[in-house]
Amino acid sequence: MRTVVITGGTRGIGGALASRLAGDNVIAIGSADADLSSIRETRALAERLPAKIDVLVLAAGRFDQRRVVTAEGFEQTFALYVLSRYLLAERLRPALERAETPIILNLSGTGGIKAGRIHWNDLQLESGYRMFEATMQGARANDLLGVGFAAHGGPIRYVLYNPLFVNSGMHRQLRQPARAITGAAAALFAESTDKAAGRLVTLLAQPPTAPLTALRRGRPVRLDRPEFYPAAARRLYTLLADLTAGPTSTPRQ
Numbered sequence: 001m002r003t004v005v006i007t008g009g010t011r012g013i014g015g016a017l018a019s020r021l022a023g024d025n026v027i028a029i030g031s032a033d034a035d036l037s038s039i040r041e042t043r044a045l046a047e048r049l050p051a052k053i054d055v056l057v058l059a060a061g062r063f064d065q066r067r068v069v070t071a072e073g074f075e076q077t078f079a080l081y082v083l084s085r086y087l088l089a090e091r092l093r094p095a096l097e098r099a100e101t102p103i104i105l106n107l108s109g110t111g112g113i114k115a116g117r118i119h120w121n122d123l124q125l126e127s128g129y130r131m132f133e134a135t136m137q138g139a140r141a142n143d144l145l146g147v148g149f150a151a152h153g154g155p156i157r158y159v160l161y162n163p164l165f166v167n168s169g170m171h172r173q174l175r176q177p178a179r180a181i182t183g184a185a186a187a188l189f190a191e192s193t194d195k196a197a198g199r200l201v202t203l204l205a206q207p208p209t210a211p212l213t214a215l216r217r218g219r220p221v222r223l224d225r226p227e228f229y230p231a232a233a234r235r236l237y238t239l240l241a242d243l244t245a246g247p248t249s250t251p252r253q
């Protein structure tokens, strides 16, 4: 029986995936289990997870129309979407390496999308925060997390997966009128969480064999695109290692 850890496993795509993996030992993490926008709580979660993990699914996410700063001093989107995913993957590396065919499945906005960039001199978006920019910075950073993780070698396969538009209810976090517009668009055009989760079950049954794979709803994305430049991944990894190094990390740029 596989041990599958799913952050964001209480709702949306992660929740639908958790309920479809009945034959596995699924550990579904929601914000009541650990606030993953906190480095301290992310570290504590990693400590209490099993010593052997077959699959780590990174699916926790939240939209913030206003710039929210965590108690540890980080912009919340960056903390949840980037810092915690970096930290969990690295902290759980030994547990994953004990599994036969370990996989990290990172649900993100990968996929040759030109939108979004890393604001290297303003990672916390202190000047001019916008939700879209914060989310897309997170998507670009997650592309680099995959590259940075895979660069260390080892048996763990890292899969960046963009589910595209899924009617997960994420729009409920938005204020009006964005909430009504996004909700209506999701009802009309988005895939159901059940269908999206079904694709992931199939993927996890026969995962890619390469150290790093990027997929847009199952379609491969070329890794020689600029979003995946190794030098940028090294730069981000160095920054994240620095930001998460201390006992009570504070943003330094």
Ligand SMILES: NC(=O)c1ccc[n+]([C@@H]2O[C@H](COP(=O)([O-])OP(=O)(O)OC[C@H]3O[C@@H](n4cnc5c(N)ncnc54)[C@H](OP(=O)(O)O)[C@@H]3O)[C@@H](O)[C@H]2O)c1
Residues within 6 Å of the ligand: 007, 008, 009, 010, 011, 012, 013, 014, 015, 029, 030, 031, 032, 034, 035, 036, 037, 058, 059, 060, 061, 062, 080, 107, 108, 109, 162, 163, 164, 165, 166, 167, 168, 169, 170
């Ligand atoms: N939906 C889409 O169209 C779409 C498209 C592209 C990429 N994605 C990516 O796919 C992933 C899942 O999206 P979704 O639409 O399924 O999301 P969702 O329905 O909004 O679910 C979000 C999940 O994240 C958890 N979460 C939120 N804040 C947290 C925190 N501070 N600490 C721990 N857990 C937290 C929630 O837990 P609680 O319920 O317990 O708070 C919930 O389980 C996200 O990473 C998103 O970026 C989604």
